[in-house]
Amino acid sequence: MTEPQRLLDGLPDAHRDGLLALARDREFPADSRLFDEGGPADRFWLIRSGEVALDLYVPGRRPPVVETVGPGQLLGWSWLFPPYRWHLGARTLGPVTAREFPAAEVRALCEAVPELGHELAVRCAAVIAERLQATRLRLLDLYAPDGGDRS
Amino acid sequence: MSAVPVPYRVASARPETADSVSLELVAQDAPLPGFSPGQFAMVYAFGVGEVPISVSAIDGATVTFTVRSVGAVSAALGRLGPGSPVGLRGPFGTGWNLTGTADADVLVVAGGIGLAPLRPVVHRLLGPAGRLSVLVGTRTPADLLYPDEVAAWGGTARVEVTVDRPDREWSGSVGVVTALLDRVEPGPGTAALVCGPEVMMRRTADALLARGVPADRIQLSLERNMRCGTGHCGHCQLGPLLLCRDGPVVDCAVSRQLLSVREL
Amino acid sequence: MAVDGGSPGPPDGSGVIGTDGLAALVEILQARGFTVVGPTVRDGAIVLDELASAEQLPYGWGVELEAGSYRLRERADRAAFANAAGPHSWKTYLHPARVRQWQADRSTGRLSVETDEPAPHRYAFLGVRPCDLRAIAVQDRVLLGGQHRDPVYQGRRTGAFLVSVECTEPGGTCFCVSMGTGPAAGPGYDLVLTEVADPGDHRFWIRSGSPEGAEILARLPLRPADPQTVDAAREGVASAADRMGRSMPEVDLHRLMAGTLDAPRWDEVAERCLTCGNCTMVCPTCFCTTTQDVTDLTGDHAERWRLWDSCFDLDHSYLHGGPVRASAPSRYRQWLTHKLGTWWDQFGSSGCVGCGRCIVWCPVAIDITEEAAALNDWAGRRDARSGGEQP
Numbered sequence: 001m002t003e004p005q006r007l008l009d010g011l012p013d014a015h016r017d018g019l020l021a022l023a024r025d026r027e028f029p030a031d032s033r034l035f036d037e038g039g040p041a042d043r044f045w046l047i048r049s050g051e052v053a054l055d056l057y058v059p060g061r062r063p064p065v066v067e068t069v070g071p072g073q074l075l076g077w078s079w080l081f082p083p084y085r086w087h088l089g090a091r092t093l094g095p096v097t098a099r100e101f102p103a104a105e106v107r108a109l110c111e112a113v114p115e116l117g118h119e120l121a122v123r124c125a126a127v128i129a130e131r132l133q134a135t136r137l138r139l140l141d142l143y144a145p146d147g148g149d150r151s
Numbered sequence: 152m153s154a155v156p157v158p159y160r161v162a163s164a165r166p167e168t169a170d171s172v173s174l175e176l177v178a179q180d181a182p183l184p185g186f187s188p189g190q191f192a193m194v195y196a197f198g199v200g201e202v203p204i205s206v207s208a209i210d211g212a213t214v215t216f217t218v219r220s221v222g223a224v225s226a227a228l229g230r231l232g233p234g235s236p237v238g239l240r241g242p243f244g245t246g247w248n249l250t251g252t253a254d255a256d257v258l259v260v261a262g263g264i265g266l267a268p269l270r271p272v273v274h275r276l277l278g279p280a281g282r283l284s285v286l287v288g289t290r291t292p293a294d295l296l297y298p299d300e301v302a303a304w305g306g307t308a309r310v311e312v313t314v315d316r317p318d319r320e321w322s323g324s325v326g327v328v329t330a331l332l333d334r335v336e337p338g339p340g341t342a343a344l345v346c347g348p349e350v351m352m353r354r355t356a357d358a359l360l361a362r363g364v365p366a367d368r369i370q371l372s373l374e375r376n377m378r379c380g381t382g383h384c385g386h387c388q389l390g391p392l393l394l395c396r397d398g399p400v401v402d403c404a405v406s407r408q409l410l411s412v413r414e415l
Numbered sequence: 416m417a418v419d420g421g422s423p424g425p426p427d428g429s430g431v432i433g434t435d436g437l438a439a440l441v442e443i444l445q446a447r448g449f450t451v452v453g454p455t456v457r458d459g460a461i462v463l464d465e466l467a468s469a470e471q472l473p474y475g476w477g478v479e480l481e482a483g484s485y486r487l488r489e490r491a492d493r494a495a496f497a498n499a500a501g502p503h504s505w506k507t508y509l510h511p512a513r514v515r516q517w518q519a520d521r522s523t524g525r526l527s528v529e530t531d532e533p534a535p536h537r538y539a540f541l542g543v544r545p546c547d548l549r550a551i552a553v554q555d556r557v558l559l560g561g562q563h564r565d566p567v568y569q570g571r572r573t574g575a576f577l578v579s580v581e582c583t584e585p586g587g588t589c590f591c592v593s594m595g596t597g598p599a600a601g602p603g604y605d606l607v608l609t610e611v612a613d614p615g616d617h618r619f620w621i622r623s624g625s626p627e628g629a630e631i632l633a634r635l636p637l638r639p640a641d642p643q644t645v646d647a648a649r650e651g652v653a654s655a656a657d658r659m660g661r662s663m664p665e666v667d668l669h670r671l672m673a674g675t676l677d678a679p680r681w682d683e684v685a686e687r688c689l690t691c692g693n694c695t696m697v698c699p700t701c702f703c704t705t706t707q708d709v710t711d712l713t714g715d716h717a718e719r720w721r722l723w724d725s726c727f728d729l730d731h732s733y734l735h736g737g738p739v740r741a742s743a744p745s746r747y748r749q750w751l752t753h754k755l756g757t758w759w760d761q762f763g764s765s766g767c768v769g770c771g772r773c774i775v776w777c778p779v780a781i782d783i784t785e786e787a788a789a790l791n792d793w794a795g796r797r798d799a800r801s802g803g804e805q806p
Contacts, residue, residue, distance in 0.1 A: 051323075066325065068324040070333065071333060071334050093322055134326055137327055138315040140350070142348040142351060143263030143288070143289060143347075145221050
């Protein structure tokens with residue numbers, strides 16, 4: 001398997017093909033900004049190679065990185081629901097190749113084919129849940145000397 | 152006699168992070184039997200007490216233990232310098248089972264201080280294993296153990312490091328170590344060796360099981376309170392296991408269910 | 416006073432002795448350098464202590480045993496061994512509550528570690544019940560049967576001379592029959608006695624179980640083992656087997672313990688359990704210990720002491736800032752599932768010998784046979800609901 005497929009795994013062929021028809025392959029150089037926090041969430045990507053850092057705008061600081069997204073992973077889910085605005089910013093760490101999907105067309109396709117819309121919503125929710133779980137674990141600070149237990 | 156500490160001496164004490172030190176030990180007289188990766192010793196700080204620590208490097212009769220300061224004994228060990236006497240009992244426990252790893256797809260997943268018990272097995276596998284991947288999760292870049300070595304392993308193995316919290320200079324991955332699994336694609340043919348906080352090991356084990364890695368090919372290094380190290384004090388029980396004797400390395404087929412019983 | 420050099424015993428290693436023979440046995444053992452330990456009355460109970468003579472045995476004393484209750488009572492006869500379940504067991508001597516493991520010194524700059532010389536004397540245990548005989552075998556397996564041997568236990572166990580006494584008077588809390596450990600003695604004794612306390616002819620049927628036992632038997636004032644005595648002795652033991660006060664449910668306890676980890680019964684028993692650990696102190700197989708490191712004022716001399724510990728203690732499962740088993744239900748569950756269940760996985764046998772001491776000496780009268788039965792009932796109902804047995 002050479003493609004990052006997890007979002008598309010198990011979709012009926014017609015739905016999968018319909019989605020992939022909307023996508024195009026992109027290459028991004030190192031250290032390029034893909035989007036900024038607050039900007040319009042008009043695209044999303046399945047990363048094939050390279051890594052993307054998600055950051056937050058904090059005045060007076062270089063934007064701190066809260067998470068990185070790598071090969072096989074979905075970049076961007078803010079396009080799925082209003083107000084369709086990015087919650088974080090994104091910057092490539094090294095060169096990145098990805099499949100890019102246009103958000104508005106994908107939403108239109110989901111309206112036209114409700115089963116696909118449902119499938120995609122559930123899969124994106126699963127990704128968001130996994131990110132949330134991971135974030136909660138990091139909050140626990142389990143690697144800290146006391147295992148994160150502060151009395 | 153395994154109940155009595157054997158005198159060793161600190162050959163070198165190397166600070167690794169803000170709260171951990173690697174003590175390289177040589178025997179004062181006759182050394183203990185040889186250690187295997189994954190085994191542990193009861194390390195005695197004179198007059199203070201003993202703690203169980205997995206061996207983090209093996210070089211003939213010289214053994215290294217990476218000690219993290221979390222209590223009176225480990226803090227005392229962390230303050231030792233070259234020439235200081237240390238008592239050692241061991242080697243105890245089961246080591247990493249390397250049967251079937253030659254020419255195989257081996258995945259090492261380390262969380263935090265969990266990299267220390269895995270380091271000697273990486274030393275053994277760099278070469279013989281068919282495809283070796285090492286995934287390391289740590290709190291911050293400053294908490295990464297053995298950074299130069301980890302970087303050097305990248306020459307022979309696939310190495311990925313991620314942090315929970317980056318600093319300004321960090322330009323690598325940020326996130327939990329299980330998020331790195333997508334990059335190495337473990338599957339039914341993988342042998343996995345995992346060590347870190349228990350929550351991290353459970354999550355990693357479940358993620359590996361979900362990807363089809365057989366339960367008996369996922370090894371975890373478990374930890375419980377240990378006093379004797381010889382199977383006589385009863386403290387290190389985890390259900391049917393005495394971890395000083397049946398562990399600390401236990402495979403998931405045996406241990407995964409035990410880890411999900413609250414307060415077992 | 417016949418000591419050594421009594422008439423040679425019959426070649427088959429058995430005979431009958433009277434109470435004078437029992438006295439002679441103690442004297443012979445002492446003359447050979449044994450420290451004789453046996454039951455004696457003290458502080459309202461039958462405890463184990465070093466015996467100066469056989470007169471200190473609890474002749475004529477019995478006990479009334481119930482959950483949470485132990486009372487001495489005077490018997491109508493002069494039987495010495497018609498009692499059970501005192502608060503001590505032989506582990507007090509074989510696996511002592513407090514012992515120094517080693518001493519270390521660094522005053523010269525070099526670390527040196529020394530163990531104490533093992534005590535030169537040998538113990539002779541007089542009055543080892545069949546349940547306790549099995550308990551010694553269970554502890555042998557734990558402390559000597561693994562890759563590492565405990566040197567303290569080994570030093571005391573090797574050379575210990577065991578005089579077992581079969582039970583003819585079970586207590587209300589005994590359940591050796593259902594655990595397969597009594598009331599007849601199993602293997603492991605040097606000598607075994609069965610008491611026949613007829614007034615006017617208070618005697619014991621005595622048999623040897625080892626070469627040293629046979630050798631000492633030959634020096635006692637023996638009469639041949641007559642059929643009446645042997646029958647009376649056997650009858651006493653057989654009738655004891657029918658008068659057990661309790662029994663474990665007749666199920667695979669190992670499986671039951673593994674299959675009931677989430678039973679609500681653990682919460683119920685924990686409402687009564689004080690986690691005082693009495694059960695672990697009186698249990699003849701409990702072996703948990705902890706260590707204590709001490710130094711002198713100069714800091715150059717250190718010692719490690721080993722002390723009895725209990726899985727009910729919060730520190731027992733301490734890990735990274737707190738106990739793994741913090742709640743009372745989890746600690747009671749640990750004790751019972753280990754004793755009846757995971758002991759099999761760890762040491763190839765049950766940890767329970769049916770002596771009933773934990774039932775007697777529990778201040779709130781928790782009865783493990785009742786707990787096991789309750790768990791078995793719950794498991795049965797759960798399995799019936801789910802339409803079949805759980806794996």
